[in-house]
Amino acid sequence: MRFASVTLQPPKAKKELGPLTLWAVLAQEAEAPSGMKPLRWMLLTTCPVESFEAACEKLRWYTLRWGIEVYHRTLKSGCRIERRQLGAADRIEACLAIDLVVAWRIFHLCKLGREIPDVPCTVYFEEAEWKALMAYVTKNPVPPAQPPSLREAIRVVASLGGFLGRKNDGAPGTQTLWLGLQHLDDITAMWKILAHHAHSPPVSSTTYG
Numbered sequence: 614m615r616f617a618s619v620t621l622q623p624p625k626a627k628k629e630l631g632p633l634t635l636w637a638v639l640a641q642e643a644e645a646p647s648g649m650k651p652l653r654w655m656l657l658t659t660c661p662v663e664s665f666e667a668a669c670e671k672l673r674w675y676t677l678r679w680g681i682e683v684y685h686r687t688l689k690s691g692c693r694i695e696r697r698q699l700g701a702a703d704r705i706e707a708c709l710a711i712d713l714v715v716a717w718r719i720f721h722l723c724k725l726g727r728e729i730p731d732v733p734c735t736v737y738f739e740e741a742e743w744k745a746l747m748a749y750v751t752k753n754p755v756p757p758a759q760p761p762s763l764r765e766a767i768r769v770v771a772s773l774g775g776f777l778g779r780k781n782d783g784a785p786g787t788q789t790l791w792l793g794l795q796h797l798d799d800i801t802a803m804w805k806i807l808a809h810h811a812h813s814p815p816v817s818s819t820t821y822g
Contacts, residue, residue, distance in 0.1 A: 615639040616668040636662040638671050687787040688716040719787050730764035738766055745804030746797060770797055
């Protein structure tokens with residue numbers, strides 16, 4: 614890790630802008646995995662970097678950028694926020710407030726599925742949701758005694774949204790999860806009606822539509 618104050622000169626065509634003083638932080642990976650090219654980041658910032666601790670702080674800020682970009686992509690492609698045609702700013706703001714929460718939950722689900730795929734799906738899905746999902750998939754009104762793994766539940770939900778699950782398809786994306794969760798809302802609502810008819814206590818859930 615290295616850092617220093619640097620001065621950038623303006624473009625030749627815009628010399629009237631004058632020089633610009635910034636702080637540079639150079640981060641290089643010391644022990645990269647075998648066969649992998651070491652990471653090398655050169656960061657420029659207007660925030661003062663006058664100590665090792667300050668340099669580490671700026672580096673941490675940069676690492677958070679990836680998650681922020683995925684979150685925004687979830688909001689745009691998953692929730693399709695750009696397609697909203699509400700006609701008034703206050704209506705758009707109200708809709709955006711809801712979509713932000715939905716996008717965060719979908720992003721959180723994707724993140725959990727990649728980091729802890731083998732835990733029970735109850736870390737995210739409520740009881741009524743996973744039971745309704747398994748009853749729908751197995752065509753058996755009696756759900757299994759134990760919840761499926763998070764990975765299994767995610768792939769089933771994504772299949773409701775169009776995820777094919779082929780060998781080279783990789784993990785489900787945010788858009789198929791968003792669509793699948795909307796279908797799961799309907800499935801769960803019907804399962805609750807049937808469960809209530811069978812004298813089972815209802816369970817609340819979050820909607821995604």
